[in-house]
Amino acid sequence: MRKMIPDFEKMKQAGEKISMLTAYDYPSAQFVEEAGVDMILVGDSLGMVVLGYDSTVPVTMEEMLHHTKAVRRGASQTFIVTDMPFMSYATIDLAIVNAGRLIKEGGADAVKLEGGMDIVPIVQTLTRAGIPVVGHIGLTPQTSSQLGGYKVQGRDLDSAVQLVKDGQALEQAGAFMIVLEAIPRQVAAQISTGLRIPTIGIGAGSDCNGQVLVFHDILGLFKRFTPKFVKQYAELRLxxxxxxxxxxxxxxxxxxxxxxxxxxxxxxxxxxxxxx
Structure with a gap:
């Protein structure tokens, strides 16, 4: 039976960790659902691991819709979060239209947006419209060039404090969950304990309320690079x-x-x- 937003909040309160894994097509979604994973993320990482782009930036709304539909067909009983691709939420009007399409046409249960205080008005508008939102702070791949590349964020006091403030702002804006990517474990712990809503870590340590990784990474299917925070559970490429x-x-x-x-x-x- 598909878990819903209140279930994830209860899991945090009970100290039960939340598992999330990406899936990008019908068979991978079937695998993830059959394995009993709590949530699926249709990540814009599909641009790199499925479509062969150099980054997530070129991914389009049509591509995200296409893959979300396939994942929903493969995992009818799993809560699905879909990334909103780069520039699909540059304005509030764009965000409403595109997020609505991912829910109505794609079959997603929620959308994920990268950013902190800067996207608060968008998160507020989407949640008021009845669209569940997952936040994403720390390393934000869509804007990684502004962050100096794919680097750990929040290592100095000012940036660590800002991440804590970003998490609080997203919760107040209505996000029901936040992904914390590539930040020091201590910062992630501070954010997680200070929020009512769950946090999902990726390269953020074990104190987050759950963990997410990329399907192709954990199965050893992606050759180009393997981030430090990835644990490979199989070598299926070989x-x-x-x-x-x-x-x-x-x-x-x-x-x-x-x-x-x-x-x-x-x-x-x-x-x-x-x-x-």
Whole structure:
């Protein structure tokens, strides 16, 4: 049965950790749901791990809608959060239209926006319109160039204090959950204990109320780089390459397909087909 927003709040109050994993298509969504993960994030990270972009910036609304629909079809009983892509919430009017599409057309249960105090008016407007919002502070990939690249945030006092304030502001604006990415464990702990709503960490330590990672990262499917905070639970890329190599070899050697993978005709039909 699909968990809903009050369930996540109760999990935080009870000290039960929340699991979240990305999924980008029908089969990956099925895998995640079958594994019993609490939440699915249709992340704009799909731009890098599925579409081959250099960053999340090129991802479009149409791409996010396309993948969200597929994930919903594969995980009908799991709470789904979808990232709003870069520039899809640059103004309040844009945010309302695009977030509404992700909910109505895509089937998402909530949307996720990157930013702190700067996006408070947008979060307020969306929540008033009945659109559940997840915040995202710390390392925000859509604006990573302004942050000096993919670097840990909140390491000095001023930036750490600002992150705490951002978390409080997002909660007050109506966000029901906040993702904390690539920030020191102590800062994440301070934010998490000071908020009523749950926090989900990614590279933010174990004191967050839950954790999220990328599907392709934990299964060893993404070759380009592996962040320090990722734990690989399998090496499926290597297994996949070896399987494909074996297929290639058997085709070249004419050992595939064998008789067991082939359809045939009865002797009677063969005789009539080729003649006596």
């Amino acid at each position: 297994d996949s390459v070896q399987a494909i190599q074996q297929f290639h070899k058997e085709v070249k050697q004419s050992t595939f397909p064998s008789e067991e993978h082939t359809f045939g005709l009865s002797d009677e039909v063969i005789q009539k087909l080729y003649g006596d």
